[in-house]
Amino acid sequence: MKVLSVFFTGLSLVAVFSHPTETPRFMLMPDGDGKLHLVDLEQTEEVRAINPVTDIKLLVYTRNNPTSPQYIRIENNEVASNFNPSAQTRIVSHGWNNGASNMDHIRAAYMADSSTNYNVILVDWSGLANTLYTTAKSNALQVGEYIAKVVTYLIQKKGANANNIRLVGHSLGAQLSGVAGNRLGGILPMITGLDPAAPLFGSESLANRLDSTDAKFVQVIHTCAGLLGWKDPMGHVDFYPNKGEPIQPGCGVDLGGACSHGRSHQYFAESITTNKGFRGYKCSNWNNYNSGNCNQNQQAMMGEKVSHSVSGSFYLKTANSSPYALG
Secondary structure: OOOEEEEEEOOEEEEEEOOOOOOOOEEEEEOOOOOEEEEEOOOOOOOOOOOHHHHOEEEEEEOOEEEEEEEOEHHHOEOOOOOOOOOEEEEEEOOOOOOHHHHHHHHHHHHHOOOOOEEEEEEEOHHHHOOOHHHHHHHHHHHHHHHHHHHHHHHHHHOOOHHHEEEEEEOHHHHHHHHHHHHOOOOOOEEEEEOOEOOOOOOOOHHHOOOOOOOOOEEEEOOOEOOOEOOOOOOOEEEEEHHHOOOOOOOOOOOOOHHHHHHHHHHHHHHHHOOOOEEEEEOOOHHHHHOOOOOOOOEEEEOOOOOOOOOEEEEEOOOOOOOOOOO
């Protein structure tokens, strides 16, 4: 029998479901600043067609402008003058009730990596994300489709190499990255899903959420699995740091999972520049890993530098605070 657990703390309510299809009606969900909101997942409103010109900003950072963005606007053929079609390009998307600033530490990490020349594009769809969760989920589908158009434009009109373009997304941003990859026919070398959003995605079609067909290699990092994040494996490789579930080390009580959910993008940002690395071990489950039964199994580094030859589920431990990587 499937189990739905509900915990009450004062006037707060948190629903924990054992499988992504078991979405409760009410959930206590955090925004990008960690503030909790009691969300009615059955509350809906009319979803309008988005206007990319007013609803989406694409902020471009390069070694020549590491902190002050330039912009891409394909509707008027505007591409950041510093955009280098020969460089590695990372397109980073935020989640519900977030903005581009919530992913800025990932931008900073890429800019701090002197070994590689990057174009970092932060997708700011905050006006569409700061809505009812159900509306933001629908908007995310449209944003993903638009990102696919932008990537196609950069390849066909600006000479960008598809093999140098990767998508990174957190929560709803992970799911819309999957949509973009799907609409591109899975041609990109890699998508990284950072704790992909679970609520309302259990019954979603594969075309409209992240899965392993959306790129040649899909990496998923789970940190709030079973609550805000997707629990089951959904990529070529799935990493489960600290079991992949709340409460992540150092997150305290973490009512609603805000801290644990955010750990996924914090771990990823650190993976870009860390010398230690986040070393995971292929294993069937956390208990076997934690008991040392997988110490002789295949190893893989989680994050930006993950090997594209690995597959399966990997488990690892992190420190309680930054720097998180234990090597």
